[in-house]
Amino acid sequence: MNIVSLVLLAGLRDLSRNRWIVAYALCFLGIAEGLFWFGGTGPQVLLSLLNLVLLVLPLVALVFGTIHVYASREFVELLLAQPVPRRQLFAGLYLGLALPLAGAFVVGAGVPFVVHAHDGATLGGVAALLAAGVGLSLAFAAIATWIALRTDDRLKGVGIALGVWLASTVIYDGLVLGATAAFGDYPLERPLLALMLANPVDVARVLVLTQLDVSALMGYTGALFQHTFGTALGTGVAGATLVVWCVVPLALAGRRFLRRDF
């Protein structure tokens, strides 16, 4: 077995028994199951979970991720002292954090839909929700790793993580809304679309909405949106952008890991 999978496996083993990760999965499971239980239909549960995915998932990935990287500091140093290249260690350590996070979400949010498969949620919608959640988990785990590798002060690091969370979930959209109102007289389609793609939380939201009927609503506000949200192209672009949002912070974190002094 190579070094990446060895370290990844250790991470998986550790975090799959971590009570916070387990609680996180159970939380999604409980809420999704509860929504079905209280008479929600598939599409309604999907939309309710979307809110949770957009708000809670980045928070958990950022804060848990940052704390986890700090907590593994000594273990990482022990591993670094072994005759293995840093690059492979980093890959293993990152995946050992990101995959349990993503896995907990998939299990928690996915199982209820399997159980209630007859409740009318489209396969595309569920798949988009799970893909968006996995993408956000991977992206924000990478961002958290980057924050923790850049900032030695743990309190400061967690503070930055919380700031990133607030900025990407609420503040950013607030600025977009403000800009929309302020520049309402100008053609806004293209800049707005670019702004949406520049924030992973918005990308994830758009990705899920393209799979739901309501996406058509956004299409009515302009020909470009219609083109984007009315076709498979929108789903494709959103999915690809989410991948970029995983790769870029990961590359930055990786570069930091390769260069920094422990």
Place this chain on the structure above:
Amino acid sequence: MTLPVALGPMLLSLMVVAPKPAADLTVGPGGHFATITAALAAAQPGDRVLVRAGTYREATLVVRTPRVTVQGEGWPVLDGQGAREVLVIAADDVTVRGLVATNTGVSNLEDRAGIRAKDVRNCVIEHNRLRDNLWGIYLQRSADCVVRDNDIEAHGERQTTSGNGIHLWYSPGARIERNHIRGHRDGIYFEFSQHGVTRDNVSERSQRYGLHFMFSDSCSYVHNTFRENTSGVAVMYSRGVVISGNRFERSWGSAAYGLLLKDISGGEISSNTFDRNSTGLFVEGSSRLEVRGNTFTQNGWAAKVLADADENRFTGNRFSGNAFDVTTNSRSANSTFDGNWWDAYAGYDLNKDGVGDTAFHPVRLFALVVEQHPAALLLLRSPLVAVLDAAERVLPVLTPETLVDHHPLMRPPR
């Protein structure tokens, strides 16, 4: 009175109205007539023209004899050959059934119909199939006709080269029942036709409206299904309309409405289901409507009630899974919402009477923002929007203060 005295005049009158017993005139292989035209020419009032299976390519058929029944056996095909109207009813009390009327072709000069009733009374058009006609069934100044159990389909590509499935013009008292209409411009169209009853029809994939009616007072629409019509259903400039138990489904588009009401006064919109439309119910310039017991699910906007609509009452409706429950274009609203069920309501019911103890404001701040800046729709379902709406609910400063449900239900009605 003795019996013979009464029977005498009755027998006499029968002799006058029906000098000979009704006959069956058979058309087609092994029949009396080779063409329907010939049989119609020979038909006496009360006769039946039985058309056997086969394809008939004749000049436009005109039924000029009253009380004649034209009946197909084994679905005979009446082919307009892309050049003309197929069948015209030009006498009272005529029944047409069991025919396949097809291929009128497209014309810019005349409104060609598969079956037309023109200036008659009491016609019955039932169990026919209409295929690829410019207009399907056309009632023109014909009163008290029945159109039922017909299957009407067209594949017109553009609105301008396509007519309506069932078209009524100055035809009061019509009964339109159990028809299935697909792919016409408007599925069912009423203009200047009062006191009509339209029930149990399915109208879908219309290029424009599943149902379109104007200037037709006192009509009722019951238990119909309107589905995937490009612009939904439009009801305009009429009084005393009853729309009940219908399903309005999946009309998506920038100008698509489950049900659009424009300048309607005094009517009842009850027990309908509005499911997955970009706008479920659109109310403009209408007044004194009773909107009750309807279900609004998964629409973009469940109900758009413009400020020029007044004295409309929304009671006992259920709203769930809509992007926006209610929106309007002004802070002053003249319609009332009372005793509805809202899935977004998060209040409590301490005295357990089934009615929430705090009022519900169904108009979200974001809905008003979108009304002014449509591009903001891109932020649909953003956590920010949830935050804004929550803030607005605690401290309403922008949403209409009069548009409040003071008695929101704790459980969905029914």
Place this chain on the structure above:
Amino acid sequence: MITLDTIRKRFGVLDVLQDVSLALRPGAVTALVGPNGSGKTTLIKIVLGLTRADHGTLHVDGRVADEAGAYRKAIGYMPQAAHFPSNLRVGDVLDLVRRLRPGEATDDDLGRAFAMDEISDKFVGTLSGGTRQKVNAVIAFLFRPAVLILDEPTAGLDPLAAKVLKDKIRAVRHEGRSVLVTSHILAELESLADDVAFLCDGRMRFAGPVADLLRRTGERSLEDAIAGLMRSERASHRSASTVSAAIQMPPWRAPEPEGAA
């Protein structure tokens, strides 16, 4: 076995290491001592490749230490504090380290002496500090590297375990391997150390056999000798103009290891 030549390291404005040179002899235990913040930890991290030197060279087993880190096959490391992922079993941790270094000769003596078999099913998070330190030691001695670097190895160990570990260190020295040890307990080092390296304010103030240090300082024990050095360091700090006689010594250099010639 390990040769450091004029290593320099700055963190921001702070000169952590200034031209530090040191050589570890095979078959000898070198005690790395110095006050807190003197640069001991940084020096160890540079040897391990955790931290990169700004200047200077590091030879391990005659080879220049490279980025890929293969040279670390020659090193066994016992960090000061052992923190393993708390939801891993002891067996998982040992297994992970073993698999990360496939093909290396292993050494199960310490594992047996510390009875790892009995606790291999326990989760690391449930272990006492002392037991965790045992696991930490076992990992360092899991293979047969040419050099062992032990950072406060006996901290937290009970006297019996500490003795087992010290015996192991002596056995390793006997096999001709080099050991670098730091400890706060100078008395403990005295019983182990052949050489001593005294680091202060990022400079190597003395490096050479313990006997040399005792002779030069005229003290009888390592503890007294080091304490004397630290005192004179402090005195020189207080009066910067006074040049301390005690530290005016050229750095001691070990003969080049035979293998490297």
